[in-house]
Every structure is written in structure tokens, then in C-alpha cells.
Amino acid sequence: MFNLFILLSERLGIIMILAFLLVNMRFFRDLIEKRTLKSQIWLFIIFSLFVVIANLTGVEISSSKEIVTPLILTELPQSDSIANTRMLVITTASLTAGPYVGLLVGLVGGLHRVIFGGFSDYFYIVSSVLIGYLIGVLGDKVKKNNLYPSTFWVAVLSFLAELIQMAFIFAFHGFGLIKLIFVPMILLNTIGSCLFIEILKTYLSNERQLRAVQTKDVLELANKTLPYFRHGLDFDSAEHVCKIIKKYTNFDAVGLTDRVNVLAHVGAGQDHHIAGEPVITDLSKTVIASGHEKLAHSKEEIGCPHQDCPLTSAIVCPLQVNKKTIGALKLYFCAEQEMTVVEENLVRGLAMIFSGQLAIGIAEQQTSLVNEAEIRALQVQINPHFFFNAINTIGALMRVNVSEAHRALMQLSTFFRLSLKNGQAKEITLDQEKRYVSAYTGIEELRFPHKFKIDYQISVPDSTLLPSFCLQIFVENAIKHAFKGRKTGNKIIINLSQKKDYLQILVSDNGVGIKPEILKRLGQEPISESGGSGTALYNLNKRLIGLYGTNSQLHIKTGEKGTTFQTEIPLKQAEKNDFEG
Incomplete structure (x- = not known):
């Protein structure tokens, strides 16, 4: 038994070396983080190769219970048995990729064992498939919200997998073989499974920490350099x-x-x-x-x-x-x-x-040269408070949820990209405007979770043209001013419909309404005391009149049940070559 333990330890070392090399590959680590069909196919292929290697590097046990130790098994007489790390591979496949991949890897391992052993001991197919599926199901239940089960549960499930395998061997080969292989195989395969999962956990944890450090460093430097780059290079x-x-x-x-x-x-x-x-x-x-x-x-x-x-x-x-x-x-x-x-x-x-x-x-420098450029500057200008608030939110998320912080950083990047791209045009498509609104609200929702809900009521195609950023200005105004003192139950309704040859734009909220002294000035002049949105609405109204005439100026209705902004502009569609749907 001691000799078998040493020999199996050597085989375990081979599997651990392969596992170490595998987790060093970015491709493999990407596969195990998300269970998509593509990733599961690749994991099935990888673990199938591992389970075949586990069979080929096993320790042969003759019918007289003598240990035969070739470097690689090329054939196995029907009367002989094999002690190997197959269960280790099937168990780790089930725990990392789920029950279906575990089942299929078990099927490959069992079939290879039967074919390799001269088409004897068909029970290995049944036991391997059963173990692969059962461990995968149990592993998904005990891991809760984590990517993998805890070390304790990995050990328990690995031990259970070997017990099931030993029960099959006892039923078909009796106690003689079990007496020789029980302790070495149960002990080493349990230890091996724990080591394999711990290697994965360690690498993934280090990688998440690395991403957090990188994101934090980039944001800190961006924050410090922002004032200088805003003046140009x-x-x-x-x-x-x-x-x-x-x-x-x-x-x-x-x-x-x-x-x-x-x-x-x-x-x-x-x-x-x-x-x-x-x-x-x-x-x-x-x-x-x-x-x-x-x-x-x-x-x-x-x-x-x-x-x-x-x-x-x-x-x-x-x-x-x-x-x-x-x-x-x-x-x-x-x-x-x-x-x-x-x-x-x-x-x-x-x-x-x-x-x-x-x-x-x-963009800001260019737009300050002429009147039209001045209007565009107001379109693409990014509120520094919004930028710094977003950075602070992302910084706070990095301490509790790195993946969410990374997603938020991508939303911020999308917001800037769309600001720059769409800000160079007088008109953009409805599809582009909705994407810009989505990028803005996605960042705001991180700061104020569940505070507001946007309802689109649109009966015109996504290729419809409208002034760039007009919907975003209405939404921003509502988020900043309409819902003061209310954390939930806030709604913003965006209604776009055709009215003869015009596009009617209605943006409503169920907020607290606008004070009369502010209402008569809103959209007619810059209002500094409103925190900036009054200026944005003034500039938007100025653009609407400049582009379409006084018939398209803003109309505002307000009351205790909320506020509605309304405008009508000529109905136009983007050319097919210009429309990005």
C-alpha cells in the first residue's frame, strides 16, 4: 500500500504540473469565469484530454495484486486493474464547469478506461458518468454565490466521489483490490482536487486584485491630469x-x-x-x-x-x-x-x-471660435462634477465589487466616446441618443440604485433624427431636480410620436414640479442657481430655435404631479449609410 501511495503521488504531481501550466493561460481563466456554451465545449475538450492522461499514467495492478510500474501504460490486460487520478479530473471538471461537462468528461474517462482495458469492466462508464453529474449538481448547490465551493466542500465532494467509485469496484472485484487501493486513492485524489481548485482560486483572486489596482491607478492619475488636458496638448x-x-x-x-x-x-x-x-x-x-x-x-x-x-x-x-x-x-x-x-x-x-x-x-477650443461651434461646445462639454462623482463611485465599488467597478468604468468610457462622437453633429439618430441616455443613466444608477425608472413610449423608427443630447438633457434635469427627497417610485417617461410632418417629443416625470419663479425663466435664460441644468435647458432651447425656428421652442407644463417638457421638430430620417442601428 505504501509503494502504491508513493507511485500515485508521482502521478498526482504530473496532473498538478499540468494544472499549474493550464491556469497560467489567460484563455483557460477566461473559460472558467463564465458558463457559456462555447466555454463549456472548450472545458470539455481540455478536461477530456486530462482524464485520458490520468488513465495512461495510472499504476497497473496485476491479477495477483502485484504493482507494475511502466512510465506510461500502453495496454492493460483484462485480468489487471489500474489505480489512477481519473476521479480527480472528473471531480474538478464537475466543480469548475458544472454537472453536464462533468458528465461528459466522466463518459470519456469511463469509455477510455473500458477500451484501454480490453473492453472489460463496463461499470467504469456508469460510475464515471454518475460521479461527474452528481458532483457537479452538489457542487453548484454548496458553492452558493461563489465561483467555486469552499475547500471543505471540495474535500467532502472529492471524498464522496471516491467512495462511490470504491463501491462499484467492491461490487465487481471484491474486497481484495479495495484493500490495496482504498486509502491511497481516496487520500490523494481528495488532496489533488483541493489543490487544483485552490490553484484556480488563487490565480483568479490575484487577477481580480490586479485589475482593481490597475483601475485605481488609472483613475487616480486621470483625476490628477484632467485639469491640464482639458486645455489641450x-x-x-x-x-x-x-x-x-x-x-x-x-x-x-x-x-x-x-x-x-x-x-x-x-x-x-x-x-x-x-x-x-x-x-x-x-x-x-x-x-x-x-x-x-x-x-x-x-x-x-x-x-x-x-x-x-x-x-x-x-x-x-x-x-x-x-x-x-x-x-x-x-x-x-x-x-x-x-x-x-x-x-x-x-x-x-x-x-x-x-x-x-x-x-x-x-472640442471645447474649436467650439469657442464661432457661434455654431459655441453651440456644439455646449453639446459635448462634460460636467466635471459628473466626472468626479463617477470616479468616486467607481473607487468605492472597487472595495466591494471589482467586476461592477470594471463595468462602470466601461460605461464611463462609452459615455465619453458617445459625447465626442455625437457632439460633432447637429442631429443624431434616435438610436444613438438612446445609447447616450443609457450610458448616462447607467452611471447615475450606480450612485442612486433604484431611484428612478425610465419608460420609453416610442412609435417612430430608430433612424429618426433629433437634436443631439436633447433627451439626455431632459433626463438629467429630472434626475437632478424632480425627485428631491424621494429615493424610490420616481419615473421618467420619454414619448416620441409622429404628428403629421413633425416629431413630437414629450418627456415627463412624476416629480415635485417646478417653482413658479423658476418656471417663467426656465429655457429663456441661463439659471445659475439651479445647479447647471437651467443653463443646459436654455442652450437646448436656443439650439431648437436656431435649427427649426420658433415653432420648435420648448414648452413646459408643471404641477404637483410632475413636469412635462414638449417640443415639435420636423420629422426626418437618417440616410441608410449614416444610420448606425
Whole structure:
């Protein structure tokens, strides 16, 4: 029995090494986080290969109960038996991928065992299928809301799986074989299952923590650099941003460029990477020309013509506005080391946020030149309070729900992207406007869960054109002002219908109404005391009149049961080539 224990320990080590290599693969970790049909098919294939390996690396036990120890079993006489880690693989497949994958992996393992053993001992098919399904069902019940059961339950279920297998073996082979294999197989397969699941838990936990750290770092730096990028990409803003990044990261040098010149370079190499002079490194020129990020692991790959340049590794990301590269963010190390995943993702995140901030700043500068541009500036301007509130909300979520924080960050990114894209047009489609409203309300719902509900009552196609951001302004006004003192039961109804050749827009709420002294001024002049929405409604009314005439100006009805904003504009449809449904 002791010899068998040692030999099975060696086989267990093989499976654990394979498991360790497997969880190091990003592809595998993505599969086990969500049970989709595609992921379960892949997990079935992977664990089926594992269960075949478990059979091939088993320990052969002859009919005289002698242990035969070939490195790999190529055949098994019908009179002989095999001690292996098959149950370990079936159990872990059931616990990670669910009962159906466990059942199918058990079927593959049982069939292979029967074929491998000269088409004898058909009971292995039944026992393996039963164990795979049963452990999967029980595992789903005891894990509750977690991705996997606790270590205690993994041990209990693994022990149960081996007990069921031993019961089948006892029924068909008697007590002689059970006496030899019972303790080693139960002990090692239970330990092995626990180790396998713990390896998965550890890697996934570390990865979530890593994502949280990356998100937190990006948000903190974005928060500190926002005031500078809002004024555009110039020498002054670039120098301040580079100093901030250098201070809060471990990079040896940080640089920013436009398409031609170095705007700022802080840290190692600043004696020859000088602000105002042309970009000199081949790496940066390639990134600016191609619009794709590049990694360099040597001085040669960086391509600096200065012989004494201390920079030896780098990551350079393009800064893009409206899909056009306007410059590059460059971060360097002096030591000959490779960028870690943390550092690479940090730089990528910063480049994306900086590009968005620059786009906002550029849009604001351009829109201040002429009257039409001035109106567009009001369309795309992002309220800094909204931005900072969103960042604070995401920061708070990172402490309790990393996945939700990541989703919120993606919503914020979508909100900025749509702001920039749609803000350049006088009119956008209803579909685009609804997506923008959805991005805005998704962020607000994180701050005020279940506070409001939006009801769309729409009888016109999604290709219908309307002034950009008009629905969002109405919704924002209602969320900020209509429901004061009420945390639930708040409704916003968006009604769009055709009225002859016009589109009638009605946005209603069941809020507290508008004070008479505010109502007579609302939409007719900027109202600073209303917290900003009065200005937004004034600008919207101005746009409506400028685009469609005085017949389309805002009409407001209010009372104790709520407020309704109404306008009618000419009914138009977007061209098929322009409509993004």
C-alpha cells in the first residue's frame, strides 16, 4: 500500500504540473469565469484530454495484486486493474464547469478506461458518468454565490466521489483490490482536487486584485491630469502631466509628443530628449505613423540615435482623437527588464483616458471660435462634477465589487466616446441618443440604485433624427431636480410620436414640479442657481430655435404631479449609410 501511495503521488504531481501550466493561460481563466456554451465545449475538450492522461499514467495492478510500474501504460490486460487520478479530473471538471461537462468528461474517462482495458469492466462508464453529474449538481448547490465551493466542500465532494467509485469496484472485484487501493486513492485524489481548485482560486483572486489596482491607478492619475488636458496638448500641460506620472509610477522616464515634436520629457534622458525638438527615436516615429502601440526591450528597439541614452526598455502608446493620432505617450525603464502586465495595462489605460480628455479639450477650443461651434461646445462639454462623482463611485465599488467597478468604468468610457462622437453633429439618430441616455443613466444608477425608472413610449423608427443630447438633457434635469427627497417610485417617461410632418417629443416625470419663479425663466435664460441644468435647458432651447425656428421652442407644463417638457421638430430620417442601428 505504501509503494502504491508513493507511485500515485508521482502521478498526482504530473496532473498538478499540468494544472499549474493550464491556469497560467489567460484563455483557460477566461473559460472558467463564465458558463457559456462555447466555454463549456472548450472545458470539455481540455478536461477530456486530462482524464485520458490520468488513465495512461495510472499504476497497473496485476491479477495477483502485484504493482507494475511502466512510465506510461500502453495496454492493460483484462485480468489487471489500474489505480489512477481519473476521479480527480472528473471531480474538478464537475466543480469548475458544472454537472453536464462533468458528465461528459466522466463518459470519456469511463469509455477510455473500458477500451484501454480490453473492453472489460463496463461499470467504469456508469460510475464515471454518475460521479461527474452528481458532483457537479452538489457542487453548484454548496458553492452558493461563489465561483467555486469552499475547500471543505471540495474535500467532502472529492471524498464522496471516491467512495462511490470504491463501491462499484467492491461490487465487481471484491474486497481484495479495495484493500490495496482504498486509502491511497481516496487520500490523494481528495488532496489533488483541493489543490487544483485552490490553484484556480488563487490565480483568479490575484487577477481580480490586479485589475482593481490597475483601475485605481488609472483613475487616480486621470483625476490628477484632467485639469491640464482639458486645455489641450501643449508644452505646459505636457510637462505637468509627465511630472505627475513620473511621481506616481516607477518608470524612469515619461514623455509626451505631438506628431512631430517632443512636448515634454521628464526623467532619464532628458538631456537629449528636449521639449520643442523633433521626435528622435525610431520607436516613437513608428507608433505615431502606424497608430498602434509598441513595446521595446532593448536600446536597439527604441532606436535613439544618442549613443549614451540610458533608456533600455519602453512602451509607447498613441494618443488619438476621432481615430487620428495626434501624439504619443512614452514610458521608459533604464534597467534591462521587461514590462510587466501591470505596467502595460496601466499605460494603455492612461493613453485611452488621455485621448478622451484631449478630445474633450480640443472640442471645447474649436467650439469657442464661432457661434455654431459655441453651440456644439455646449453639446459635448462634460460636467466635471459628473466626472468626479463617477470616479468616486467607481473607487468605492472597487472595495466591494471589482467586476461592477470594471463595468462602470466601461460605461464611463462609452459615455465619453458617445459625447465626442455625437457632439460633432447637429442631429443624431434616435438610436444613438438612446445609447447616450443609457450610458448616462447607467452611471447615475450606480450612485442612486433604484431611484428612478425610465419608460420609453416610442412609435417612430430608430433612424429618426433629433437634436443631439436633447433627451439626455431632459433626463438629467429630472434626475437632478424632480425627485428631491424621494429615493424610490420616481419615473421618467420619454414619448416620441409622429404628428403629421413633425416629431413630437414629450418627456415627463412624476416629480415635485417646478417653482413658479423658476418656471417663467426656465429655457429663456441661463439659471445659475439651479445647479447647471437651467443653463443646459436654455442652450437646448436656443439650439431648437436656431435649427427649426420658433415653432420648435420648448414648452413646459408643471404641477404637483410632475413636469412635462414638449417640443415639435420636423420629422426626418437618417440616410441608410449614416444610420448606425
